[in-house]
Amino acid sequence: MSIDLTETSITEAVRKTFDGVENERVKELFVCLVQHVHDFAREVRLTGDEWFEALDFLKRVGDVTTPDRQEFVLLSDILGLSVLVDLINHEDGSSTTDSTLLGPFYVEGRPTAENGSDISGEVEGTPLFFSGTVLDVDGHPVAGAQVDTWHSDGNGFYDVQMPEKLHHRLAMRALMATDDKGRFWYRSVAPRYYPVPTDGPCGEILRVANRSAMRPEHLHFRFHAEGFEPLITMLFRSDDPYLERDAVFGAKRSLVVDFVQHDPGETAPDGTHLDEPFQTVEWTFVLARGKS
Known part of the structure; x- marks a missing residue:
């Protein structure tokens, strides 16, 4: 795995980390997820602050989730x-x-x-x-x-x-x-x-x-x-x-x-x-x- 990754090469590097997954469906899901998430970040030119705000949003979704509130x-x-x-x-x-x-x-x-x-x-x-x-x-x-x-x-x-x-x-x-x-x-x-x-x-x-x-x-x-x-x-x-x-x-x-x-x-x-x-x-x- 290269240590000199670029905005475009990192996607393929991450995709290759799933090459050893034996379950082909699991492999397909993760490889496609990585591809689309990375494409999204590049398309909207996602900033660091925006990404941390998104992570905080997901954390808060988890915080209010209970067996009675999904x-x-x-x-x-x-x-x-x-x-x-x-x-x-x-x-x-x-x-x-x-x-x-x-x-x-x-x-x-x-x-x-x-x-x-x-x-x-x-x-x-x-x-x-x-x-x-x-x-x-x-x-x-x-x-x-x-x-x-x-x-x-x-x-x-x-x-x-x-x-x-x-x-x-x-x-x-x-x-x-x-x-x-x-x-x-x-x-x-x-x-x-x-x-x-x-x-x-x-x-x-x-x-x-x-x-x-x-x-x-x-x-x-x-x-x-x-x-x-x-x-x-x-x-x-x-x-x-x-x-x-x-x-x-x-x-x-x-x-x-x-x-x-x-x-x-x-x-x-x-x-x-x-x-x-x-x-x-x-x-x-x-x-x-x-x-x-």
């Missing part, structure tokens, strides 16, 4: 990288349900719930009744599919954002399973559009760019079923004012659904009569067969 995920989201990776890895125009972002509020230790359960966790809000069906590409029901679902409350807050109010209980999320007809259903509260967290480093980017921090109203879903590809997706409210300017670029027209409004006194899907307005949402999800 600031690195949010950084990837607002830069459009999360959606780009999803688009690269999922074919456009297929007959299956479109995928989109997992988001920073997914929780592994969510409670399990039976179909028909109230998963609101006693959070106050407009009652929401969701009914979903999971099919394969031939229209056959997928029984026993594991379904994660989660969403915000009527003020746009997730349970992990208000631990003291909920006494550290999880709410508005559950792990469910489809029945023999591929169906799952639950009661909760209607979500709301909300801003992504802006009190951390990612908020600085949004303010500098004069960008909206808002996410349109949506419901999250994650599906796992034996013999099928996993699916991470969302459903977006059709009349949401932020549908066209999602801060994390996750909204898709194929995932837009009507949140149907019902008047007090109407019969809810579970057979109860409510003396308050409520909403219903129905959707069919189509899973792709696993790759053999």
